[in-house]
Amino acid sequence: MKSTFASRALALLAGSTAVTAQFDFLSDLSTSPPFYLKVSAPDNSSIDGRFLHACHTGAATNTLCLGQHTPSTSDVAGKFYLKYKQSPDDGYLINNIKILNGSTGNVELVAEPFRLALSAATNVAMTWFSPEGFADGSIYAVKFTGDGLSLPIYPVDTDFREGVRPDPTGVDASSWYTCWVLAGSYYYNALAWVTGGIPSNPTCRPVRVVKVDVQS
């Protein structure tokens, strides 16, 4: 299983030109200490306190699955860090993925930035990590506030008024849900972001996401 996945991952990396060059924007940034991501859902004890981990959705791509009440301390899939300019709480959320390098035969860690996978069929955007480049614009900077993991606010258009330009300031930590999502051939209970309004997917439960330092 593992080698099949690694081979497919490698095939994808070989097919995309200069994977490392595409993530050059990350190499100029500082690296935060590693942390786990924990779900907070005080109203639902079956979700509350569970940790998120990157889970396989396709060649070298992952979503953020709801895991156990204890983090996986040995596995890169459950560890995250931020690449940042000013503050280690404000930057690009990164998960490392293990990739088999065909030229050396070594297993290497490749940094994958957090993104959202939007679909025309739903207002539930899947959390996504993939090795594709920055150019498609779906990589989001994140921020940790007192409310946990947040994304920049894009004003919801239900509040739009004629001729009054909405002000896109601040961050939002309240649009996270855990939902059953169909990711390729996989059906997972995973962290998702609702782009506006009530989630169209009835399995979605509202959550917050907090970071927990990895004890070194």
Ligand SMILES: *[C@@H]1O[C@H](CO)[C@@H](O)[C@H](O)[C@H]1NC(C)=O
């Ligand atoms: C709590 O979350 C679980 C998993 O998504 C769900 O099956 C259950 O219905 C939720 N309970 C409540 C009270 O919302």
Ligand SMILES: *[C@@H]1O[C@H](CO)[C@@H](O)[C@H](O)[C@H]1NC(C)=O
């Ligand atoms: C694979 O190894 C070669 C030789 O060390 C290196 O130049 C290349 O960047 C590696 N590829 C990846 C995806 O890390």
